[in-house]
Amino acid sequence: MERPDAPPDVVIRRLPLYARSLRYLLEEGVHSVSSQELGERINVTAAQIRKDLSYFGEFGKQGIGYDVEKLLNHIDHILGLTHHWPLVVVGVGSLGQAIARYDGFQTQGLRIVGLFDSDPDKIGQMVDDLTIMDYSRLHAVISEHQARLAVIAVPATRAQEVADMLIEAGIRAILNYAPIILQTPDDVWVRYIDPVAVMHSLTYYLAREQGGAEVKRR
Amino acid sequence: MERPDAPPDVVIRRLPLYARSLRYLLEEGVHSVSSQELGERINVTAAQIRKDLSYFGEFGKQGIGYDVEKLLNHIDHILGLTHHWPLVVVGVGSLGQAIARYDGFQTQGLRIVGLFDSDPDKIGQMVDDLTIMDYSRLHAVISEHQARLAVIAVPATRAQEVADMLIEAGIRAILNYAPIILQTPDDVWVRYIDPVAVMHSLTYYLAREQGGAEVKRR
DNA sequence: TAGATTGTTAATCGATTAACAATC
DNA sequence: TAGATTGTTAATCGATTAACAATC
Numbered sequence: 001m002e003r004p005d006a007p008p009d010v011v012i013r014r015l016p017l018y019a020r021s022l023r024y025l026l027e028e029g030v031h032s033v034s035s036q037e038l039g040e041r042i043n044v045t046a047a048q049i050r051k052d053l054s055y056f057g058e059f060g061k062q063g064i065g066y067d068v069e070k071l072l073n074h075i076d077h078i079l080g081l082t083h084h085w086p087l088v089v090v091g092v093g094s095l096g097q098a099i100a101r102y103d104g105f106q107t108q109g110l111r112i113v114g115l116f117d118s119d120p121d122k123i124g125q126m127v128d129d130l131t132i133m134d135y136s137r138l139h140a141v142i143s144e145h146q147a148r149l150a151v152i153a154v155p156a157t158r159a160q161e162v163a164d165m166l167i168e169a170g171i172r173a174i175l176n177y178a179p180i181i182l183q184t185p186d187d188v189w190v191r192y193i194d195p196v197a198v199m200h201s202l203t204y205y206l207a208r209e210q211g212g213a214e215v216k217r218r
Numbered sequence: 219m220e221r222p223d224a225p226p227d228v229v230i231r232r233l234p235l236y237a238r239s240l241r242y243l244l245e246e247g248v249h250s251v252s253s254q255e256l257g258e259r260i261n262v263t264a265a266q267i268r269k270d271l272s273y274f275g276e277f278g279k280q281g282i283g284y285d286v287e288k289l290l291n292h293i294d295h296i297l298g299l300t301h302h303w304p305l306v307v308v309g310v311g312s313l314g315q316a317i318a319r320y321d322g323f324q325t326q327g328l329r330i331v332g333l334f335d336s337d338p339d340k341i342g343q344m345v346d347d348l349t350i351m352d353y354s355r356l357h358a359v360i361s362e363h364q365a366r367l368a369v370i371a372v373p374a375t376r377a378q379e380v381a382d383m384l385i386e387a388g389i390r391a392i393l394n395y396a397p398i399i400l401q402t403p404d405d406v407w408v409r410y411i412d413p414v415a416v417m418h419s420l421t422y423y424l425a426r427e428q429g430g431a432e433v434k435r436r
Numbered sequence: 437t438a439g440a441t442t443g444t445t446a447a448t449c450g451a452t453t454a455a456c457a458a459t460c
Numbered sequence: 461t462a463g464a465t466t467g468t469t470a471a472t473c474g475a476t477t478a479a480c481a482a483t484c
Contacts, residue, residue, distance in 0.1 A: 008450075010450095013415070015419070016414070016416075016418035016419055017412075020415065036465080041399065047452075047453055048451090050468085051451090051452080054466095054468070060466050060467080061459085061466070062459045062460045062464075062467085064464080078422065079419075079421055081418060085417075087417075094320070097312060098315070109421060148424050149417065175420070179322060180238075180242075191419070191420060195323070195369075196323060197231070197235060199303075199323075199328055199393060200326070201230045201231045201233070202407050202409060203297055203367070204233070204297045206298065206303070206367065207297070226474075228474095252440085254441080265477055265479095266476065268444085269476080276443065278441075279484055280441050280442040281441050281483070283440090
């Protein structure tokens with residue numbers, strides 16, 4: 001008796017996009033959607049959506065499609081979004097502040113329970129209803145709220161030591177905005193947000209389009 | 219006579235990471251690096267680095283490795299980073315401001331030439347040395363600077379119309395921070411930065427680790 | 437020369453897509 | 461019933477890795 005394959009990580013990364021699109025559909029008052037229609041909204045093939053969902057169960061009806069609300073509930077359950085996840089943000093520069101202020105972070109199953117910075121001038125200041133704290137309080141706050149998620153928004157030179165502290169304090173998953181690859185234990189999840197690298201992959205294509213652009217302009 | 223394969227997009231996305239790591243090595247005064255060493259820094263296999271680079275030429279020396287500065291120059295050329303790319307930012311909320319203020323955006327081959335917002339109260343205000351402008355000036359500014367890159371940092375509800383305007387005005391590549399998939403012509407490049415979706419893929423794994431965490435704690 | 441490491445080919449692995457029986 | 465669409469299997473496509481001759 002084979003254990004069914006664990007869903008590949010690419011699938012897990014797409015689930016939140018399906019969930020979001022379903023939320024928009026729900027707001028629009030759409031009750032039912034086919035894999036075809038959902039796929040067109042998010043530029044994914046219908047086959048891929050059906051295949052992705054099949055890792056988790058059977059959520060649709062032949063000839064009909066998917067009930068938007070029901071499928072959304074299923075995906076939210078799969079992603080663990082039926083409750084809120086406490087998280088801490090380290091580094092309260094303009095990026096850290098933007099994260100702390102961003103609605104989408106505070107809603108959607110995430111709740112910031114601590115803001116931390118190393119700058120003594122910032123300690124004690126508030127961002128909305130959150131007080132910026134010293135690193136010395138990291139461990140206590142993470143323990144108190146049982147936080148396992150963290151965002152790193154410090155300069156690259158500081159990111160590795162911050163990651164080490166966070167992991168030491170019990171953090172199991174990190175979203176890293178610092179432009180540096182972190183060295184972490186295998187059982188800690190790390191994801192990167194790297195807008196400059198993304199931009200540089202775009203300049204690659206633009207640099208090659210110069211001629212084409214002239215043509216297109218007629 | 220076959221045209222050599224165009225490098226796959228995954229490869230193009232990794233090049234900026236190689237470039238950055240090489241920049242750090244250069245700062246550290248390291249002159250030579252093997253694919254093995256470079257790979258360890260960025261969690262990529264040595265074979266993958268060599269394969270990726272082979273799409274563009276032969277940059278190393280058997281038995282020795284790569285000259286850090288030379289390889290960096292090659293990659294910068296490949297990515298088009300030998301000159302600066304003008305770009306516009308639309309949406310100057312806290313995220314747009316963070317982008318405008320971020321050094322890494324203004325250096326590293328990118329130069330913000332226009333900030334735009336729809337809020338009349340913001341028009342005319344400055345972020346560092348950039349004035350926030352009305353959408354009516356989009357076309358003129360993009361034309362004047364020949365900008366082909368744009369960042370969208372407006373709410374999801376506004377992102378599609380902003381994308382349409384940008385493309386109409388000559389933008390060919392978009393970095394979209396709004397949590398919505400854009401519908402764009404095939405010849406326009408779009409990349410997404412979606413921290414909440416990334417977080418939700420992490421909660422998936424954390425939700426499954428509850429038991430494991432207990433075990434690990436002993 | 438001996439040791440190290442590249443560039444490249446072939447093998448492997450994994451993800452996407454096409455196709456269709458099942459069935460609403 | 462006829463038409464639509466799912467869930468799943470098999471085929472295809474593409475990316476990663478292993479291995480090694482070439483050579484510094």
